[in-house]
Amino acid sequence: MTTYIGNHAYTIISFNHNIQHQYMTFLYPGTFDPITKGHYDIIQKASQCFPHITIAVANNPKKKTCFTLKERMEFVQLAVKHLKHIQVIGFSNLLIDCAMEYQAQGILRGIRTMSDFEYEMQMANINRQLNPKIESILFMSSPQYTGISSSLVKEIASLGGDISHFLLPEIASALIKKWPIQP
Ligand code: COA
DSSP states (O other): OEEEETTEEEEEEOSOTTOOGGGOEEEEEEOOTTOOHHHHHHHHHHHTTOSEEEEEEEOOTTSOOSSOHHHHHHHHHHHHTTSSSEEEEEEOSOHHHHHHHTTOSEEEEEEOSHHHHHHHHHHHHHHHHHOTTSEEEEEEOOGGGTTOOHHHHHHHHHTTOOOTTTSOHHHHHHHHTTSOOOO
């Protein structure tokens, strides 16, 4: 479905055409290690469509992260501080259980490429089987962010490259401090 906000058209893919999306709270999950301008792009689009968004920062001990959960949540808070009706939480349980706990009617995800789409379809279908009442909605990344991932940004930072295009300045500084200054 395509939603128009002002002069902008946003494509929203959903699996249930009965969604009253303007009244919904959506959960936007991710590891956010760290949050990039690509994630922010999705949050900003979603915040223009939905009145409440809960950003759920995953605490998955199996995924070795550069930043602690607390740091990742603080960076997300920093990135969204000027946006209204957004809360940031941490979670370590099943995504669908977290969505129920926070009374989210749906799960929001971003897609950058076709391979993201296939992965998101799989995740959405599994989550739908776990709880058919919770829908997944996908927002397409803006073209300038389709190549970004948190790992790539970390790799560039570790090799002394310029990461200012991808991260907020405060987050970029924190990331640079993770590696010793190159001789
Ligand atoms: N802009 C920039 N980068 C983006 C992006 C965007 N719009 N969307 C995704 N990415 C990047 C992320 O930075 C991340 O990069 P990295 O792998 O280099 O760190 C990568 O794409 C993958 O992101 P994502 O798909 O969000 O994975 P994730 O690991 O951040 O989060 C969870 C996945 C937390 C949502 C998922 O593992 C989960 O639900 N876990 C809970 C347990 C559970 O319920 N499991 C069953 C799920 S069906």
